Amino acid sequence: MGWRRKLGIGGAVVAGLLVVAGGWAWFAKPWQPPIVVAEPGAGGVRVTDNGLLANFYAGNGTGPYPAILMLGGSEGGLNPGSPRMARILAARGYAVLALSYFRAPGQPGKLENIPLEYFGRALAWLRTQPGVDRSRIGVIGGSKGAEAALLIATRHPELKAVVAAMPSSVVWAGIDWNFGHVGSSWSENGKPLPWLALGKFDFDRVGKEGVIAMYGDGLKTVSQHPETVIPVERTTAPVLLICGEADRLWPSCPMARQIAARAAAAGHPKVTLLAYADAGHAVQGLPRLPSDPKFDELAGMGGSAVGNNRARQDNWPKILAFLDATLQPASR
Numbered sequence: 001m002g003w004r005r006k007l008g009i010g011g012a013v014v015a016g017l018l019v020v021a022g023g024w025a026w027f028a029k030p031w032q033p034p035i036v037v038a039e040p041g042a043g044g045v046r047v048t049d050n051g052l053l054a055n056f057y058a059g060n061g062t063g064p065y066p067a068i069l070m071l072g073g074s075e076g077g078l079n080p081g082s083p084r085m086a087r088i089l090a091a092r093g094y095a096v097l098a099l100s101y102f103r104a105p106g107q108p109g110k111l112e113n114i115p116l117e118y119f120g121r122a123l124a125w126l127r128t129q130p131g132v133d134r135s136r137i138g139v140i141g142g143s144k145g146a147e148a149a150l151l152i153a154t155r156h157p158e159l160k161a162v163v164a165a166m167p168s169s170v171v172w173a174g175i176d177w178n179f180g181h182v183g184s185s186w187s188e189n190g191k192p193l194p195w196l197a198l199g200k201f202d203f204d205r206v207g208k209e210g211v212i213a214m215y216g217d218g219l220k221t222v223s224q225h226p227e228t229v230i231p232v233e234r235t236t237a238p239v240l241l242i243c244g245e246a247d248r249l250w251p252s253c254p255m256a257r258q259i260a261a262r263a264a265a266a267g268h269p270k271v272t273l274l275a276y277a278d279a280g281h282a283v284q285g286l287p288r289l290p291s292d293p294k295f296d297e298l299a300g301m302g303g304s305a306v307g308n309n310r311a312r313q314d315n316w317p318k319i320l321a322f323l324d325a326t327l328q329p330a331s332r
Contacts, residue, residue: 033075033177037104041083043090047097050121053107054099055083056129057090063131065095066160066327068138069122069152071145073166074111074175076103085286092320093328095132097122101148103177111144112174113187119152123159136160136327138237140319142284143249144185147172147230150259151186151193154234161326162235163319165242165284168250169258170219170228171195194227210248210302219251232259233266240272240322242315244279248302252281272322274315278307284319287312 040046040055047054055078059065068089072079078100086096099122102108127134138161141149146164151171153162171193174182184192199217206213222229232239241259243252253275263271276283280302287309288295298308 035103036075036077036080037100038078038080038083038098041087043087044083047125049125051118052099052122052125053104054078054097054122055086057083057086057096057098058129058131059093059095060091061093064133064136065093065131066136066138066323067095067097067126067129067132067134068140068323068327069119069126069149070096070098071101071119071139071141071148072098073141073143073145076100076107076111078104081285088286089323092324094323095126095129097126110174110176110178110180110182111185112176112182113184113192114148114174115190116148116151116155116186116188116193119148120156123152123156134158138162138323138327140165142166143252143281144168144175147185150230150232150235150239153237153239154231157236159235159237161323162237162239163242163322164239164256164259166247166249166252166281167241167243167256167259168252169230169232169255169262170222170225171230172215172218172250173197194225196222196225196228212248212250212302215250219254229262230259232263232271233268235263235269238270238272238322238326239263240274240319242274242284242311242319243276244281244283244303244308244311245275245277246280246303246307247283249281252283274318276303276307276311276314279303279311280308282308283311284315285312287316
């Protein structure tokens with residue numbers, strides 16, 4: 001979900017931050033993930049049209065290209081890993097728009113009431129790009145980006161593929177890295193979408209179990225707030241869900257199963273669920289080499305580093321196959 005290892009999830013780190021919150025730490029805010037607006041790099045261009053902030057990568061080859069809208073999580077900005085993934089997809093013939101929706105310069109500082117219309121503008125921009133086949137567009141999102149991706153898909157029947165990693169089955173309260181009060185994560189037509197509140201913060205429990213304890217308590221109340229559930233049955237595109245059973249940020253696998261069950265009950269859309277036992281909130285992304293200096297960070301949000309990497313080694317080819325099957329021409 002973008003909560004970084006600095007947040008601790010372990011009680012000692014959180015405890016230290018809270019105890020000294022009135023002093024240096026409150027101003028330095030070491031628990032916050034850094035705001036990163038990754039440069040597009042080779043093969044990419046920065047997009048600032050129509051109030052958007054994104055990096056765009058045109059597909060390799062002669063076109064027309066299927067297109068993908070790529071969304072990061074609660075870290076905001078443009079994830080530093082997004083250019084590499086986008087370039088890999090572009091090399092396979094996809095046009096990719098990696099979109100920032102908060103925490104970048106000129107954007108909201110907290111994830112609250114982000115207009116769904118903003119994502120609609122991004123899709124409209126993609127459709128007008130030279131060489132893009134407007135009839136073959138998909139969306140990929142991770143964590144809060146997956147929550148957004150599923151909401152977008154319920155409102156854009158033209159989409160042909162949805163990949164939602166570490167997904168949510170509901171609209172949650174937003175995120176403020178300054179720990180201020182927040183309402184809904186998303187808005188539409190100027191009104192907040194109904195949202196599900198997290199459970200009450202319990203210092204000892206969060207220290208032992210992780211932030212998932214608060215989300216888990218909130219999810220137990222969902223039957224009392226059916227208006228917060230994402231109506232996945234309104235989605236026409238096939239959906240690929242990816243989750244880690246050991247996720248310590250939020251209950252992504254229970255929520256993924258709720259999404260799949262709701263779709264099955266309605267008879268649509270077609271949902272494929274990939275769940276991994278020894279993986280957490282780093283379950284999806286490009287695999288890493290064990291020699292990578294950041295390899296061990298894969299374990300920071302649940303599961304082991306090896307387990308998360310194995311999950312990535314398994315699901316990354318399956319993501320590519322899913323996109324090829326749903327977005328590429330049958331003759332490819």
